Amino acid sequence: MNSKEPNALIHETSPYLLQHAYNPVQWEGWHDTTLDHAQRSGKLILISIGYAACHWCHVMEHECFEDPEVADVMNAHFIPIKVDREERPDVDQIYMDALQIMSGNGGWPLNIVALPDGRPFWGATYVPKKDWIGVLMQLAKLYREDPGKIIEYASDLTSALSRINSVTENPSEDQAASIEKLEVWVNSWKKGFDLNYGGKLGSPKFMTPALYEFLMHWETHKKDQEVEQHVRTTLEGMAYGGIYDQIGGGFSRYSVDPRWHIPHFEKMLYDNAQLLSLYASGYARFGDPEFKEIVRQTVRFMVRELGHPEGGFYASLDADSLDEAGDLEEGAFYTWSEQELRDICKEDFSWVKEYYNINDFGHWEKGRYVLVRKTSELEFAGKRDWEPEEMHQKLSRVKESLMAYRELRPRPRLDDKLITSWNGLALSGLCDAYRYCGLDDALERAQKLAAFIENNLTTPDGGLLHSFKAGGVPVNGYLEDFAAVIQGYIKLYSVSRDGYWMDRAKILSEYALKFYSDPEKPLLYFSSSKDRALIRRTVEVNDSVIPSSNSVMAKNLMLLGAFFSETVYMERASSMLESMAGAMDRYPGQYSNWIHLALWLKAPFFEVVITGPEAFDRLELLQSHYLPNTFLAASENKSPYPLFRQREHQTETRFFLCRRGSCMQPLTSLEAVRSELQKG
Secondary structure, three states: OOOOOOOHHHHOOOHHHHHOOOOOOOOEOOOHHHHHHHHHHOOEEEEEEEOOOOHHHHHHHHHHHOOHHHHHHHHHHEEEEEEEOOOOHHHHHHHHHHHHHHHOOOOOOEEEEEOOOOOEEEEEOOOOHHHHHHHHHHHHHHHHHOHHHHHHHHHHHHHHHHHHOOOOOOOOHHHOOOHHHHHHHHHHHHOOEOOOOOOEOOOOEEOOHHHHHHHHHHHHHHOOHHHHHHHHHHHHHHHHOOOEOOOOOOEOOEEOOOOOOOEEOOEEHHHHHHHHHHHHHHHHHHOOHHHHHHHHHHHHHHHHHHEOOOOOEOOEEOOEEEOOOOOEEEOOOOOEEHHHHHHHHHHHHHHHHHHOOOOOOOEEEOOEEOOOOOOOHHHHHHHOOOOHHHHHHHHHHHHHHHHHHHOOOOOOOEEOOEEHHHHHHHHHHHHHHHHHHOOHHHHHHHHHHHHHHHHHOEOOOOOEEOEEOOOOOOOEOOHHHHHHHHHHHHHHHHHHOOOHHHHHHHHHHHHHHHHOEEOOEEEEOOOOOOOOOOOOOOOOOOOOOOOOHHHHHHHHHHHHHHHHOOHHHHHHHHHHHHHOHHHHHHOHHHOHHHHHHHHHHHOOOEEEEEEOOOHHHHHHHHHOOOOOOEEEEEEOOOOOOHHHOOOOOOOOOEEEEEEOOEEOOOEOOHHHHHHHHHHO
């Protein structure tokens, strides 16, 4: 039951925080004034962290935070603080690490009890009401009767939080990330390959695009057929599964089963942005037309469902929506009964039933089905002796009918804040959709998105904000924002040929190096030196569903160093990688994007400079090929950038292939260029 009077969250703009604004719990937002108030009061802090699309966050809200009995306990003994993890990833990182130290587990909702100064000493994820009240009463009693014991534990835990966030700066020589070492790591991963559906064995199954970007490059470099087959199986498995919306396009966050079938139905911008890049690269590498169609439909989903009118993209769609009874239910918007499908598809249902597995294979629960495929569109057409065009027409007709029906259902809630880092990832994805798949609308949308970032997410002093929402309190950007936007600008340069975006990437890099660096260490901090210090200044290095901000930034510095002839950037990228060697050697599975950087640095990597009157046309032809070991730059006229110096020619179009400043004689044949690049 919600309170008639709002709490302090009514003044926030985050949809997640606003969902809790009428809880009887007297929530505060995470602000300096709240933290100061906690220290003055001497009360324990109860920090509850989640996000708008989080199903179990909603469950715990309903069971606990809407309950007056629970609220009385929380209000009496604690300063309750609600945090949107997407708005404050710096806070989330620290307390998630604390929970994992304490329990070995993590997830959201993330609930932490801390001393008034923010040092944690207890944590849990979802807790049912009967247990929640008991735990809070015990913690309040312990703090009242034996505060010294809690303070000692909190101090020890805070020390541990700092230790686990440190990186060994001087790894041993045998830990260095050589090609031979990379091969050992890749071979160790093969034991966990799911040979039937792709991805890793077991469940839940998360999509990890950065890992598969690396593996795709690796298999082309080493001609590793086992890895090549695994990458293809994974791309096909995700495309055929229910984790991909077979009707409206776009991907959910993960599947709860090993077959990519039943998704956790929330749809996040960051997943779809990265999967644009992965499937576009996959299309260039393998030539599968279904991969191109995945890219096309995912772009349409992002624009239709997450698009801001001025060009940016919103954060996510909720897993839950209203069912026919008017209750919030996970997946209600996306699932189907057999009778619904019969009524909508009519004469097409006989083949739709087989194609989308309206049977035991596709059944979810309560007579509902999540559409899932076992075969490609072409394979299915062949079984029925249909021409590919006939199959495509039939499928389009069915999808249009199902989409029209579904649009009449209550929609999942939208988290309408715009997160800078995720928009940076979207910029990269749109650029790759144009580069590899030739989607003109993707390039147009990328240019519109870049303008949105410039106009709404850039600060007057040359930095970035972390997020945007009208009326919201501005928060300084984190390293993830700089890394993702810089990456997006570099890719936008490659497809637009406008040097402005490389200049902007360099300016943002200089800003990040100034405000996020430690002069004694190569790795960068997650938060700015301008921000209020938390109990730890985090260094983010683990590559997960999103690659770490440091690994992306290291890749950026390598490319910017090549373009601007800035050896200091390239040396910084190398030293960042070297500092990670020990961690990579111990836990290679956590560092796939770092390992990809190692492949860039240890295997042939080319800067390809195209000059002359047909430079842009040749660039278009070359960049559509899968060339993961290249950075492409082109200019038809004299250019001020170092990469083009003394290489212009008025009558002849030439290709300059260079490796870390060492260049071959210029080539004039596109085929000769491709041949040289593919040798690497």
